[in-house]
Amino acid sequence: MSGTEGRGLVLEEKLLFESSVPGRVGYSLADLDVPNVLPDESLIRSELTGFPELSEVDVIRHYTRLSTWNYGVDSGFYPLGSCTMKYNPKINEKTARMPGFAELHPHSPDSLSQGALELMYELQIALGEVSGFPAITLQPAAGAQGEFAGMLMIRAYHESRGEKRSKVLIPDTAHGTNPASAALCGYDVVPIASDGLLSASAVAEAMSDDVAGLMITNPNTLGLYEQEIIEICRIVHAGGGLVYCDGANLNALMGISRPGDIGIDVMHFNLHKTFSTPHGGGGPGAGPVGVVEALEPFMPIPRVVKVDGGYRLDCDRPQSIGRVKAFAGHFGILVRAYTYILAMGGEGLKRATELAVLNANYVRARLEGVFDLPYKQRSLHEVVFSENNLPNDCHTLDVAKRLIDYGFHPPTIYFPLVIKGALMIEPTETESKQALDEFCDALMAIAKEAQDNPELLKQAPVRAKMRRLDETAAARKPVLRWEA
Amino acid sequence: MRYLPHTDNDIQQMLETISVDRIEDLFSGIPSSCRLSRPLDIASAAAESELVVRLQELSGRNASVSDWDAFLGGGSYNHFIPAVVDHLVSRSEFYTAYTPYQPEISQGTLQAIFEFQTLICQLTGMDIANASMYDGASACAEAVLLALRCARKRNKVLLSSALHPQYRETVRTYCRYLQVEIEEIPYTESFATDLETLKGQLDDQVAAVVAGYPNYFGRVEDVAALAEVTHGQGARLITAVAEPLALALFKSPGELGADVVVGEGQSFGIPLSYGGPGIGFFAVKKQDMRALPGRLVGETVDQDGKRGYVLTLATREQHIRRERATSNICSNQGMCTLIVGIYLALHGKQGLRLLAEQNYAKAAYARQRIAQLKGFQVMQGESFNEFVVICSEPAADLRARLEQAQILAGIPLVSDYPEQQRSLLVCVTEQNSREQIDRLVTELAGGAA
Known part of the structure; x- marks a missing residue:
């Protein structure tokens, strides 16, 4: 693969507002069948200045062209570490659009929403079984909101016992959302240094009766299972704290190890990662949370509960942390995840985990020696290389951009922060050996280019819609909207 | 499994490249005390045709606003979605x-x-x-x-x-x-x-x-x-x-x-x-x-x-x-x-305004008709496509009664406003025809046309 052949047609497209033609319409409205009345003139706005005027064809072309500048999982390999970019099954899209789901109003009485409530209840049961937690809430809108809800529950738990603890321990490999979510609960964040793995002694040293808990990611963002997790949980519990687990990496554990069985007290799920719902160009996801029994009274409202003859939404929960959003979660996403679980079955979920781990280890085996691997322990669903071996002042960013020229979405880069120039690769289970081989071949070719012709990396990408964009200029003089 | 592309042969070759014998060996980093020793208690895989049946069954037990005359708003609105x-x-x-x-x-x-x-x-x-x-x-x-x-x-x-x-x-x-x-x-x-x-x-x-x-x-x-x-x-x-x-x-x-x-x-x-x-x-x-x-x-x-x-x-x-x-x-x-x-691009400058005007006019029509009913009052002051109706009976009872006529009449306010026991929040959008509004009014009045 030379990396230069086959450049395709790249269409240009202006902004909606620049394509607008006065008098053009893209809508159809039925004739008004009641008397036409208007509010008092003093309340009425002037026209929607700047709003576009386009035909249906204009709108179709506009967005179709925009779509061609994107790269999705359906376009090709998307090994974005920590994001679990697995294939999004098409049947999920179809079930979420069934009229009883898509056209169900959130204020419909429970008696007329039984199918939706049963689906949610069943999904809670399935997520509970995968994770080992007895209680699940589906309300949080995304992983970060799940973290927030989980940490609020921890705080509510302590306060219900009259304890005022003010600190939360977070290892340095954690996602940025962890400290941000803890801070939103009024906690002070105490970072703990880890050397790839978190040691029980480091936790013991940091633990005090002012510590509300620990936020841990397991397997962590290096793809490593925390070896001392049971002892770590024991230490935190002995000190009166609780353990939160960031469930971003649950794809490494389904059917293999359950966080709820090993001492974790709270964990969020990312349904858009582990359970195949689409990432949507950045959301909407869904961030259900599982908890141990002691935390169940504090779960957000509403709760989906089973009662005689059916299901209902329960809001009468005096110890609840309250609501984190309107209505009962991202229901449309929950339908997709439920569909996925039915399609996979229990054995299929375990198989997904096994093959995700196989794929990551295969990439690791093929690239170890070509790229520097700072942590050599047995890794699970992802593998993180550093930029240490790169010659000629080539950096991780250059490798990532060059991968675009080879037709791949780059891995996550520069995260976790503990690795210099991290290249974090998570292939997921839905990639074939052939896809992985092509990707590894490309990375090996790029490593060679770095040696022989580093300019190819530094100028990359040259085959995308755009060349490298000036992010500094964007931040220095922000232009955040179109203006006439 | 159709989402998992691996053949046995692929797996074998991959394991050889990794230098392990079995997939299970890849999990050796997980302490045995952390392992789940039984299969997940989740039903076995369903074929696509089977899951469609199950999901349709669940979907069918919900009230789609296409099958009901729905006057529900309260933060979620039934508007037409162009293809x-x-x-x-x-x-x-x-x-x-x-x-x-x-x-x-x-x-x-x-x-x-x-x-x-x-x-x-x-x-x-x-x-x-x-x-x-x-x-x-x-x-x-x-x-x-x-x-x-x-x-x-x-x-x-x-x-x-x-x-x-x-x-x-x-x-x-x-x-x-x-x-x-x-x-x-x-x-x-x-x-x-x-x-x-x-x-x-x-x-x-x-x-x-x-x-x-x-x-x-x-x-x-x-x-x-x-x-x-x-x-x-x-x-x-x-x-x-x-x-x-x-x-x-x-x-x-x-x-x-x-x-x-x-x-x-x-x-x-x-x-x-x-x-x-x-x-x-x-x-x-x-x-x-x-x-x-x-x-x-x-x-x-x-x-x-x-x-x-x-x-x-x-x-x-x-x-x-x-x-x-x-x-x-x-x-x-x-x-x-x-x-x-x-x-917004489809509706554009004119379409969005016209759509808003239709919502306003339809809600105004409903509001005016309900105001004329004996035993009903409507909220005073300017509104858009939603308004409060004060009934002569608890709003929750009224709602339940109208459900019998396949009408979702509105949201009883009592659960959020205990003092509003007889108040119903009614929403009318472009999706509600005059015929639907007239039927709502008739049913509110007691069903006798």
């Missing part, structure tokens, strides 16, 4: 991508968000809008946090009791452990925020006043007056818009003096979907740009000088600022920004 919307958002280049971290291969998503930000600014009359929040309620909570951040020494927030109850609850959850004092402003007999009481509640400790526009009862609040008294004490006025279609007809909150405008964008092409996902929008004046939560897309150029778009001002965000970030939010509601952009 174009679903067609375009089904392009997997959009929905199977993630956050546009690599701008060179994400210009589709980035330009669509930049356009979304612009459309929200135009609609709300504000300077800057972010790339979206989870929903109207959480956007409202984040707006309160922004106001508290920007007015460092002030720690009090006044919420109109006519603000959506779930928005108020969400604000309380977000502020739960942040030493914030939250007070509610009562509403008047005509279901508007009580301006006179507000004047007495305001002091130099108040960071923000929050009111709906329209409010939960459908009332179009006097935002200019609210802004004037709020600004008089140096606080910010946050308006939360649960039905943004109203902004195509009524003066924009920005024009009336609001400092922060947040809301729910579900009305613009997003299915009801039992309340989620929707999309929160979040707009501010220039001065608050660096205090914004969430993603922002900005314009720039590439190495060849070509115009393009990138995520920008990221130093506000959690992946850089960690515990000192302006919010813990990571992703926005990408797909939903796309839907809103498509919907």
Whole structure:
């Protein structure tokens, strides 16, 4: 693969507002069948200045062209570490659009929403079984909101016992959302240094009766299972704290190890990662949370509960942390995840985990020696290389951009922060050996280019819609909207 | 399994490359005490044809608004969705991508968000809008946090009791452990925020006043007056818009003096979907740009000088600022920004206004007809497509009675407002024909035509 052949047609497209033609319409409205009345003139706005005027064809072309500048999982390999970019099954899209789901109003009485409530209840049961937690809430809108809800529950738990603890321990490999979510609960964040793995002694040293808990990611963002997790949980519990687990990496554990069985007290799920719902160009996801029994009274409202003859939404929960959003979660996403679980079955979920781990280890085996691997322990669903071996002042960013020229979405880069120039690769289970081989071949070719012709990396990408964009200029003089 | 491409032969070759004998060996890093020693208790895989049957069965046990005469609003609105919307958002280049971290291969998503930000600014009359929040309620909570951040020494927030109850609850959850004092402003007999009481509640400790526009009862609040008294004490006025279609007809909150405008964008092409996902929008004046939560897309150029778009001002965000970030939010509601952009582009300057006028006229017709019924009163004052009906019997009973006629008549207010036992919140959109409205009126009157 030379990396230069086959450049395709790249269409240009202006902004909606620049394509607008006065008098053009893209809508159809039925004739008004009641008397036409208007509010008092003093309340009425002037026209929607700047709003576009386009035909249906204009709108179709506009967005179709925009779509061609994107790269999705359906376009090709998307090994974005920590994001679990697995294939999004098409049947999920179809079930979420069934009229009883898509056209169900959130204020419909429970008696007329039984199918939706049963689906949610069943999904809670399935997520509970995968994770080992007895209680699940589906309300949080995304992983970060799940973290927030989980940490609020921890705080509510302590306060219900009259304890005022003010600190939360977070290892340095954690996602940025962890400290941000803890801070939103009024906690002070105490970072703990880890050397790839978190040691029980480091936790013991940091633990005090002012510590509300620990936020841990397991397997962590290096793809490593925390070896001392049971002892770590024991230490935190002995000190009166609780353990939160960031469930971003649950794809490494389904059917293999359950966080709820090993001492974790709270964990969020990312349904858009582990359970195949689409990432949507950045959301909407869904961030259900599982908890141990002691935390169940504090779960957000509403709760989906089973009662005689059916299901209902329960809001009468005096110890609840309250609501984190309107209505009962991202229901449309929950339908997709439920569909996925039915399609996979229990054995299929375990198989997904096994093959995700196989794929990551295969990439690791093929690239170890070509790229520097700072942590050599047995890794699970992802593998993180550093930029240490790169010659000629080539950096991780250059490798990532060059991968675009080879037709791949780059891995996550520069995260976790503990690795210099991290290249974090998570292939997921839905990639074939052939896809992985092509990707590894490309990375090996790029490593060679770095040696022989580093300019190819530094100028990359040259085959995308755009060349490298000036992010500094964007931040220095922000232009955040179109203006006439 | 059809989503898993591995053949036995592939697996064998891969294991050889890795130098292990069995897949199980790859899990040797997990201590045995952490292993699950039994299979997951989840039913075995269903074929696609089987799951469709199961999901159809579940779907069939819900009340689709297509099968019912539905007059439900309360933060989620039944508007017609043109075929174009679903067609375009089904392009997997959009929905199977993630956050546009690599701008060179994400210009589709980035330009669509930049356009979304612009459309929200135009609609709300504000300077800057972010790339979206989870929903109207959480956007409202984040707006309160922004106001508290920007007015460092002030720690009090006044919420109109006519603000959506779930928005108020969400604000309380977000502020739960942040030493914030939250007070509610009562509403008047005509279901508007009580301006006179507000004047007495305001002091130099108040960071923000929050009111709906329209409010939960459908009332179009006097935002200019609210802004004037709020600004008089140096606080910010946050308006939360649960039905943004109203902004195509009524003066924009920005024009009336609001400092922060947040809301729910579900009305613009997003299915009801039992309340989620929707999309929160979040707009501010220039001065608050660096205090914004969430993603922002900005314009720039590439190495060849070509115009393009990138995520920008990221130093506000959690992946850089960690515990000192302006919010813990990571992703926005990408797909939903796309839907809103498509919907607004299709309706355009004229279509959105006409659609808003139709909603207004239909609701006015329903309101006027119900007002003529014996035993019924309707809310006084200006509203958009939603209004309160005061009945002569408990509203929950009335609703249950109309269910027998396949009508979802409205939302009984009693569960959120115990004093409103006989009040029903009725919403009328372009989806409700005159015939449906007439039937509602007939059934309210007792069924005898």
